[in-house]
Amino acid sequence: MKRIIIVFCVAAFFFSCKSKKAIVTKKRTDRTERVERTVETPAETQTIETPTTTKVYANNTERYIDEYKDVAQNEMRLYGIPASITLAQGILESGSGRGRLSVEANNHFGIKCHEWTGARIYHDDDKSQECFRKYKDAKYSFRDHSLFLTERRRYSPLFSLKKEDYKGWAKGLKAAGYATDRKYPDKLISLIERYNLHEYDKAVLGNSYTPYQPEVAENQQTTYTVSKGDTLYSISKRYDTTVEELQNLNGLTDTTLSIGQVLLVKPTSKN
Template structure:
């Protein structure tokens, strides 16, 4: 009896391990065909996510941080295109030492910082820079750095679509000493179409900014530390008196962050 039970059990197992087959009946041309499908031979469909391929570190950087920059734009009004371009330029597309070891993408120094720190040669040897747990906190500090300092207040009078004005305004407010800094930002924005991220945030309110070029066009200048009406008048080939008249000034006193209207040389 035991032998019979063992035989039956083994037979049942062998039968269950065999290929399960189903009979599918298909009709066509008034005939029926029976097709036997071996279900055990059917391969499982495996869906694998194809990794993105980038042609450069800059493209990878943009893809990694575009949403962070757009979020900062929605909260603080700084064009995402400007934030991304500054991050690309100052962090070497995320490969610079400060960004790799400290998640500091904008070279923000310690000042009154009480958090983690890193020391790095910059204008001087072994200067103190802020260190972040995550790069997103560096982007937030960048937003706060611009919004909380009076010398950058004039930037927020510009249209958010005017990335060229923002680029030039940053330099004029003293953000960078490199005289080519504005053009470097503009080149990055236009090469990688970063203004499209501004457009996505602004939605229907976005209008392509195209400043009109007219003879003797008036432009703005943001006063930075050390500026005087005399030095500004020399820069724009005008006079102290004319600057006073244009801006309704009764004296020569200036404050950092003050926005002045200046008159460049005629285009003729």
């Protein structure tokens, strides 16, 4: 009996070993790839500086012309005063913008106070410490110059001249008493021709511009019709003669003139 039990136990043990399964635990490893991406960001905005062109001027007069030519041309369009005359007067009166009146008072034309009620400056001129007008900006000086010429009767003969006739304008300004310098017309004409200021008149007038030769025109003209504001003195200066000569040519005993009166201004074979 004992033998049977022993055999049975041995058989049972052997069977259990055969049927027993090994449990294998398999670990699963997940492999995660790490991808590094380089994100390109826009380059910083670069400010490209455009090189500025600095104008080079031969002298202060050229600088003055470049700075005020547009103002003078605009005044010509509005008031009929040749830009060449305005620029030449500005150059001469202001010392090309470097004179005391222009620097401290923006007065480019040496216009005195007269009935002026605005700011003023005192400066030695024909007399000591004379009163001159003072402006906030130079452009107001140019405008006052235009008004000064258009609103005063003694300058009215100028506006009967052709805009191209800068020589006639220069002589007319002196004849009307704008300046006391006997060489004032010659100085204006010299500036206009040296710096070709008449080209600014041409730009304003466009197709209506016709080159004017005052010497030829005046040499051919023997008579002049008196207009408002004319005097024997202003007419004599315009035609490079004298008051006495005009009186002799026209049989005048005094200096009285009437508008529309026709005067002989140059001798002819008949007179």
